[in-house]
Amino acid sequence: MSKHNKLARTSSMLFGTTLLLVTTILSGCSSNANNAGTATGSPTAGTATESSNPGTGIDHSKPLTINVFDNAANYQGEQTGWYGKLIKDKFNITLNILSPQVAGDQLYKTRSASGDLGDLLIIDNSQLEELIPAGMIMDITDKIKNTEYLSKYVDNHFKPFNTAFESINPDGKIYALPTFTSDTSPTTFSEELPYSSPLMPWDYYKGIGAPKLNNLTDLLNALKQMQAKYPKTPDGKPIVPITLWKDWDNGSMENVRWLSNWYGYEQPDGTSTLQLNAKGDIVPLVDDNSMYKKILQFYYDANQMGLVDPDSPSQDWNKVSEKLTNKQVLLLWYSWQRGFYNTIERGNKGDGNVAIPIADTHIIQNSDAYFGNGRVFAIGSKAKNPERIIEFMDWLSSPEGLRYYTNGFEGFNYEKTADGKFKLTKVGQTAFQDNTPVPDQYGGGGYQDGQSKLNTMIMSDFVVDPDTKEFYNSTYWSSTIEANKTVLTTEWQKAYNATTPTEYYQKNNMIDIVPNINTSLGSDSSDIKNKRSQISDDVKNTSWKMIFAKDQAEFDKLWTKLQSDVVGLGWNDVLAVDTERAQKIVKMRADAIANK
Structure with a gap:
């Protein structure tokens, strides 16, 4: 979707029919x-x-x-x-x-x-x-x-x-x-599925025994099994477990940014150097304990296992959307991505992309955009x-x-x-x-x-x-809700004892819904703008190199070099600006909760 969460958030059908608003899923940012x-x-x-x-x-x-x-x-x-x-x-x-x-x-x-x-x-x-x-x-x-x-x-x-x-x-x-x-x-959060959460083809997941996923390691192992069992589509197109694309990258690597949400950290719009959780904790992007690094490690591990689409460094969103339409991708993470493939007809056959919760995740989700x-x-x-x-x-x-x-x-x-x-x-x-x-x-x-x-x-x-x-x-x-009572829907609901993924995550204390703050965070001075641009380029370029590093030693070396390089580019100055902006968001969220 377009860049960040600014893209139009569409929530295509839960398990069956596709939402026609999925026109917005073509935006290179959401719903x-x-x-x-x-x-x-x-x-x-x-x-x-x-x-x-x-x-x-x-x-x-x-x-x-x-x-x-x-x-x-x-x-x-x-x-x-x-x-x-x-x-x-x-x-x-x-x-x-x-x-x-x-x-x-x-x-x-x-x-x-x-x-x-x-x-x-x-x-x-x-x-x-x-x-x-x-x-x-x-x-x-x-x-x-x-x-x-x-x-x-x-x-x-x-x-x-x-x-x-x-x-x-x-x-x-x-x-x-x-x-x-x-x-x-x-x-209020009205949607039946969080904006970013793990999604996979239900029939393929069942085909490997529907193993419980406790953490990202379990997810990688499940993807590996699915890749071995389902290497190609019925018409011979190669299936890839994970596919990435560069053309949505802005302040950081977009595909990393949104998986950070699975573990409770978001990168607020208007910032590029930090992540924020529901409690108001602020963690710099290049901190050794940042969720940004954890997700980079996840993608690196995936690539080492042969799970990352080799087209990723060179393809754009249009190519990715073709693969989604052809059911050539095993792991999705935007709610609206289901709209490229899911239909009621397929749902009646138990076919379609659905939420597959990972036990140790704790999603951060913005409320409706009031x-x-x-x-x-x-x-x-x-x-x-x-x-x-x-x-x-x-x-x-x-x-x-x-x-x-x-x-x-x-x-x-x-x-x-x-x-x-x-x-x-x-x-x-x-x-x-x-x-x-x-x-x-x-x-x-x-x-x-x-x-x-x-x-x-x-x-x-x-x-x-x-x-x-x-x-x-x-x-x-x-x-739609009535028509959407397909084999896919009912099997999922029975397996997870919930009507919708949002309900499941809420029942199991796996999601924090935070007020959706839309305000002026201030514009960058020319000095900060220049520093932010250079830092963002370094973060993005290094992130891609880390995912495709030849071994863990190279991954770690690239990370250490990034930490050093961004300081020389003015990291502390940009981080100070972003921290002030994040603190404004924290305060406004507290006010929204107090006044609801």
Whole structure:
């Protein structure tokens, strides 16, 4: 998913059907909306050919291309396919996506230096801090007051987020809308599976006797057994126990970062030199006892056993996603990765990726993103027709906009049931994996190809649809839960005596749910930014070398050299900044718990 937890968190189906929102799993970072009328199933139901929208008085007669600078996107260029047709017909707009994940980080530097990042911006909190003082973000306080849907979230969600930037926003203006905002509570975790936890194919795991996993050594041994018994897919493709990829690495090695969560340590966004646990303990990344080192050791051990995909140093996320779709990977660790393979049809055969708990893990999990999750929607100060952009953003947060983004078309992907709720169609269950052809009336092309390339939302799928009284996230529709009672589901539930993995981890005291803090942690000075960049490069490069070291002696030597080298690059200065930021998170979490 995109970089870190900033990626859109999708939670594909537990054991069976795949969630259509898994479009967001393509983001090279994770895992929602409100009401703009009922989706009719036809993208031509809007006002594309009308001169104005009677409800807003906005003139749509002239085509408008919106340049979207989008950190979440893993696609660059014009939004085409069914989603492109939908918004063209409805608003007479075309989205032109500018993606740093595709074009590289230099894109941000170049465009921000020019004073015009774009019209619609989907950027990180830290970038917002730079752009507001630079006069590159539009004040939208008055513009969202009269919106139909966004206005509902101003007081409890948008205003608290914006006022946290008090040093650069003393008047409490609204400059940005945080992404993936839920409407549950600051201390609720709604998902049935933690964001990062061990996942494996149930049939293969059973095939080696479903051994109890007490620790990471047991996990490696189980993977070795599965590798020996299941070396290839039915069509002859090689199966790898563990596959890694570099293109999501940011401050550190991303695949190491997220496995650290299994043992209670997270690396907060906005930091790159430390890890933090639920108690508030702060451990430097290069400390000999850090969880970062422990996970590096795990990957090194795995590689020594021949369990790490040899393609890892050279492949990108797109190649990895192909392997996931083909069931060529034995160990998964992001909840949404199941969406590449799991379906109800396969679940009825006992086939699919499921949670396989490891007894000594103690997961750290952020609560629902009540205040958003690290990125924002904003409007560039030089944007033309900001009213039309606001109208589009308002629709994104409406029931209609959310239904299209998360679940596609009524009548194609899902249908109404007799009780007025929704149910995925047979097509809808696999439209993403199969890239199912979309009828011409919806825009044609493949379903996955045509999904929203924004790859993120303002309100999340953990918002209740006012019509169905259920989350937009189709995993949690009553119809899905019923349909998902497959052989895979029932066997897992019987084996672990729990309804969901989250319930299992909670019952067995194997998870800490901490308030999801989304705030301004401060931006780096030019000196710290330069030091952080050099340190991060050294950490990432050395991490990869350590995993593929020829022996333990080389592994240890590389680690010792890293510890020494980063000090020379200004480690202590960057660590001091990150420690202050982590302490702010600790305090805000304590306040959220006290005030819940």
